[in-house]
Amino acid sequence: MTRQHPVLRLLLLSLFLALAFAPFLFPGTKSVATASRICIFIVLAASYDIMLGYTGIVSFAHTMFFAFGAYGVAIPLSRGWIGWDAILVGTIVGAALAALVSAAIALLSLRVQKIFFSMITLAVASLAQILATQLRDITGGEDGLTFSLPAELQPSFRFLADPIFGVRADGRLIGYYLTALIALALFLLMQRLVASPFGTVLQAIRENEFRAEALGYRTIVYRTIASAISAAIAAVAGGLMALLLRYVGPSATLSFDVMTDILLMVVIGGMGSLTGPALGAALVVLAHYYLQPFMQMGFDSLADVRILPALIHPDRWLLWVGTLFVLIVHFFPAGIVGAFRKH
Amino acid sequence: MKPVAPYLLLPVIMLLAFPLMSGPSWIALTVAGLAMGMMLFLMASGLALVFGLMDVLNFAHGGFITLGAYIAVSVLAPLTGWVNAGSWELNLMARAAAMLAAAIVSGAAGLAFEAIVIRRVYGAHLQQVLITVGGLIVADQLIVAIWGTQPLPLQKPAVLRGSFQLGGAAIETYRMAAVVLGLLVYAGMHFILNRTRIGLVVRAGVENREMVEALGYRITRLFVGVFVAGSALAGLGGAMWAQYQETVTPAIGAEMMILVFIVVIIGGLGSIGGCFTGALLVGLTANYIGFLAPKLALGSNIALMVLILLWRPRGLFPVGGR
Amino acid sequence: MADLLLTLSGVHTHIGPYHILHGVDFAVPDGEVTMLLGRNGAGKTTTLRSIMGLWTPTAGQIRFAGQDIAAMATPEIARLGIAYVPETMGIFTQLTVRENLLLATGPAGFKPHKLAEVLALFPVIELKFNQQAGGLSGGQKQMLAIARAIIEDRRLLVIDEPTKGLAPGVIVQLIEGFQRLKAARTTILLVEQNFEMARALGDSVAVMEDGCIVHRGAMADLAADTALQEHLLGLSLGALQ
Ligand SMILES: Nc1ncnc2c1ncn2[C@@H]1O[C@H](COP(=O)(O)OP(=O)(O)O)[C@@H](O)[C@H]1O
Ligand SMILES: [Mg+2]
Numbered sequence: 001m002t003r004q005h006p007v008l009r010l011l012l013l014s015l016f017l018a019l020a021f022a023p024f025l026f027p028g029t030k031s032v033a034t035a036s037r038i039c040i041f042i043v044l045a046a047s048y049d050i051m052l053g054y055t056g057i058v059s060f061a062h063t064m065f066f067a068f069g070a071y072g073v074a075i076p077l078s079r080g081w082i083g084w085d086a087i088l089v090g091t092i093v094g095a096a097l098a099a100l101v102s103a104a105i106a107l108l109s110l111r112v113q114k115i116f117f118s119m120i121t122l123a124v125a126s127l128a129q130i131l132a133t134q135l136r137d138i139t140g141g142e143d144g145l146t147f148s149l150p151a152e153l154q155p156s157f158r159f160l161a162d163p164i165f166g167v168r169a170d171g172r173l174i175g176y177y178l179t180a181l182i183a184l185a186l187f188l189l190m191q192r193l194v195a196s197p198f199g200t201v202l203q204a205i206r207e208n209e210f211r212a213e214a215l216g217y218r219t220i221v222y223r224t225i226a227s228a229i230s231a232a233i234a235a236v237a238g239g240l241m242a243l244l245l246r247y248v249g250p251s252a253t254l255s256f257d258v259m260t261d262i263l264l265m266v267v268i269g270g271m272g273s274l275t276g277p278a279l280g281a282a283l284v285v286l287a288h289y290y291l292q293p294f295m296q297m298g299f300d301s302l303a304d305v306r307i308l309p310a311l312i313h314p315d316r317w318l319l320w321v322g323t324l325f326v327l328i329v330h331f332f333p334a335g336i337v338g339a340f341r342k343h
Numbered sequence: 344m345k346p347v348a349p350y351l352l353l354p355v356i357m358l359l360a361f362p363l364m365s366g367p368s369w370i371a372l373t374v375a376g377l378a379m380g381m382m383l384f385l386m387a388s389g390l391a392l393v394f395g396l397m398d399v400l401n402f403a404h405g406g407f408i409t410l411g412a413y414i415a416v417s418v419l420a421p422l423t424g425w426v427n428a429g430s431w432e433l434n435l436m437a438r439a440a441a442m443l444a445a446a447i448v449s450g451a452a453g454l455a456f457e458a459i460v461i462r463r464v465y466g467a468h469l470q471q472v473l474i475t476v477g478g479l480i481v482a483d484q485l486i487v488a489i490w491g492t493q494p495l496p497l498q499k500p501a502v503l504r505g506s507f508q509l510g511g512a513a514i515e516t517y518r519m520a521a522v523v524l525g526l527l528v529y530a531g532m533h534f535i536l537n538r539t540r541i542g543l544v545v546r547a548g549v550e551n552r553e554m555v556e557a558l559g560y561r562i563t564r565l566f567v568g569v570f571v572a573g574s575a576l577a578g579l580g581g582a583m584w585a586q587y588q589e590t591v592t593p594a595i596g597a598e599m600m601i602l603v604f605i606v607v608i609i610g611g612l613g614s615i616g617g618c619f620t621g622a623l624l625v626g627l628t629a630n631y632i633g634f635l636a637p638k639l640a641l642g643s644n645i646a647l648m649v650l651i652l653l654w655r656p657r658g659l660f661p662v663g664g665r
Numbered sequence: 666m667a668d669l670l671l672t673l674s675g676v677h678t679h680i681g682p683y684h685i686l687h688g689v690d691f692a693v694p695d696g697e698v699t700m701l702l703g704r705n706g707a708g709k710t711t712t713l714r715s716i717m718g719l720w721t722p723t724a725g726q727i728r729f730a731g732q733d734i735a736a737m738a739t740p741e742i743a744r745l746g747i748a749y750v751p752e753t754m755g756i757f758t759q760l761t762v763r764e765n766l767l768l769a770t771g772p773a774g775f776k777p778h779k780l781a782e783v784l785a786l787f788p789v790i791e792l793k794f795n796q797q798a799g800g801l802s803g804g805q806k807q808m809l810a811i812a813r814a815i816i817e818d819r820r821l822l823v824i825d826e827p828t829k830g831l832a833p834g835v836i837v838q839l840i841e842g843f844q845r846l847k848a849a850r851t852t853i854l855l856v857e858q859n860f861e862m863a864r865a866l867g868d869s870v871a872v873m874e875d876g877c878i879v880h881r882g883a884m885a886d887l888a889a890d891t892a893l894q895e896h897l898l899g900l901s902l903g904a905l906q
Binding site for chain 2: 052109112119127207256260311323326330
């Protein structure tokens with residue numbers, strides 16, 4: 001690991017501490033759910049960074065892989081097979097499927113051009129979206145699937161009679177720490193991966209494909225493996241998301257909005273650093289919770305001006321996100337992490 | 344030099360579908376497929392040429408399709424009288440006004456988009472994809488801010504509404520009109536590309552940009568022209584598709600872009616002939632399968648793309664050394 | 666001494682992070698054939714590409730007919746009257762032979778007397794005139810590339826290793842063609858590994874090594890001095906002789 005700027009280290013440390021003690025620092029159902037969401041999106045954004053930042057390939061199917069895991073968990077649970085084994089099996093099947101599909105797309109397209117991968121993932125992801133709404137019997141269609149969790153994860157479950165530092169020792173607390181620990185484990189795993197010889201080769205390929213090819217590395221093999229790993233990890237994040245929401249549906253897991261969020265997280269934070277996307281994930285999730293209501297306030301107060309309200313209506317969230325995105329790609333392609341690296 | 348097999352794919356698909364349905368359905372679906380293919384060709388041709396010439400893949404291309412569709416709606420709204428008049432002159436004028444406006448506004452938007460966004464990311468694929476995706480989000484949102492999210496109705500001109508009989512099949516007049524217009528545009532493009540100096544330079548530039556510059560041609564200027572023309576055609580395609588569907592939603596561009604990408608991958612990025620063949624293939628497949636097994640329509644096009652990529656990894660008609 | 670049509674002084678060129686040319690100095694006199702020699706990887710192609718603006722020099726001057734072209738864009742440089750035949754020939758394989766030539770003509774198209782001249786120089790081009798250029802043999806492609814460079818009057822021809830990979834018979838034809846151009850006092854900057862050809866055509870010569878010019882002089886002097894040839898150009902040329 002390269003040495004990090006002190007401010008950056010401070011930011012990362014605070015993020016880590018905030019997430020480690022979130023239920024105690026920010027009690028309340030909503031803020032703990034927000035913290036869970038941050039953990040999940042850290043994994044999702046970091047796994048996307050393995051594609052975008054470490055192999056230089058833009059995929060539009062990351063939400064599809066995310067959804068594979070989410071539906072993998074939701075399908076057995078919603079059919080009454082409620083248990084830890086169901087969750088485990090669902091996640092593994094989802095992850096395996098994600099890895100397979102991702103590898104297939106990579107093998108098919110990377111023989112020609114990286115850009116083919118982007119186009120094909122876009123097509124396949126929209127097919128997945130259509131299938132998720134059409135195959136009602138399996139996916140619940142537009143409405144999605146709702147389900148209940150194993151007893152140990154339910155709010156009514158108590159593993160201690162007394163509260164810990166004023167926080168109820170219930171299934172929610174277990175759920176949060178389960179999510180946070182799995183997220184931490186996956187994040188560390190990804191850091192190991194990119195620091196390993198495998199990760200070094202990926203970066204060499206990204207820097208100079210022809211040189212890497214000349215040195216005898218089969219670039220397509222490396223990229224295919226990277227895309228499979230990235231997809232599988234996204235699926236695990238999807239499984240966690242299903243547990244958090246106790247619901248899975250096309251708009252929550254598969255929509256282009258989720259894909260936009262992931263792109264934004266990785267680009268804001270800084271591609272090719274893993275820690276950058278982690279910061280980006282925290283920022284974007286927080287912005288969703290706290291900035292969008294803020295736009296509503298602005299909208300309400302400006303309701304009688306003509307054009308402006310249409311632009312700051314909360315539904316126009318994406319307009320600003322998109323503008324920010326273009327500006328960042330253009331002016332700060334290395335994101336937050338890159339901004340600290342220079343000085 | 345030119346491979347023959349890719350050209351045979353179209354008749355093969357048409358023949359394969361023939362025994363699976365009745366004669367009149369086959370005729371109707373073939374016309375519908377060709378009509379859809381022509382509109383797809385309009386939308387895809389600019390994307391393919393821009394990529395071939397400058398190695399730029401514009402993910403925001405769908406924005407021009409959406410824009411064209413909405414411009415058509417806005418132009419036709421005050422012209423309802425002309426659209427509904429029985430007189431084909433008035434019909435034609437309304438229609439021409441809508442399509443011309445769609446093409447001009449989309450072309451102008453293309454000019455601005457090239458100058459503001461595309462020009463900064465030549466040669467950097469990763470940034471290109473990211474920045475054009477960002478541009479697409481912004482464009483879509485602006486369109487929603489102006490026209491709203493509700494689907495807007497759009498009427499076909501009165502004279503193009505009905506259908507006529509052909510070989511026992513009822514053929515929608517509008518589809519025939521789309522086929523004719525598509526053929527006209529294709530013929531026009533074919534003429535420009537193969538019979539004019541500009542076309543010669545474009546074809547040469549797709550193959551080897553550096554050499555064209557070393558011969559004294561300012562290819563960046565040419566590229567702006569092609570980009571604008573491609574955007575205008577996308578807007579025209581969007582306007583036609585919207586009239587065909589008789590309704591416009593903000594998602595129209597995104598939906599069509601999926602098919603457009605399939606078209607250019609199948610056709611081989613950078614080739615106009617390939618783009619044309621690819622568009623017709625996708626249009627026909629979508630209609631045949633949409634009839635035989637409606638739920639498989641998009642899936643069938645993706646399957647078609649996968650099969651073609653397995654057979655010819657660079658598409659049916661690859662161009663240049665890239 | 667003839668006027669200098671092209672002068673490079675202190676040209677440095679980087680390709681990405683690599684520093685390839687380290688201060689190249691030499692000149693091309695008007696109406697003469699200047700040979701640029703050197704081992705593989707010496708930087709000859711990079712020098713020609715820097716002249717054409719296909720790489721932009723990071724330092725130094727390139728003067729052509731009195732103006733500095735070092736920072737100009739490729740099309741502008743070409744429009745000053747420089748024709749370039751790259752090492753890879755730059756034939757458009759999807760176009761016909763005719764279209765390849767047409768691209769190099771002015772807005773009015775072919776000038777009949779120039780076309781006749783070119784076809785007389787390389788008769789094979791007339792035979793294949795309406796065929797796709799991708800179907801030509803390597804030697805035919807090279808002739809087409811040179812024909813394209815002379816289909817209009819140019820002030821300078823910049824040609825990169827035209828004999829590379831060609832059969833001896835074809836090389837003889839090419840040398841003949843160049844000799845006619847030389848007789849017409851065409852100014853040529855020619856990169857060549859084939860020393861026979863260099864000796865036959867060159868008026869003056871510059872030799873490159875590791876991105877620098879290491880020798881400049883009259884071709885006749887170098888041709889007479891085998892020890893110097895051995896020293897400058899090494900075994901690759903010795904094997905050819
Ligand atoms: N595109 C490139 N990227 C990196 N290095 C290059 C590139 N082109 C040429 N070089 C390097 O520049 C040096 C000079 O190359 P070149 O000008 O082609 O030599 P020559 O034409 O004399 O054989 C060589 O060491 C070569 O490896
Ligand atoms: Mg060379």
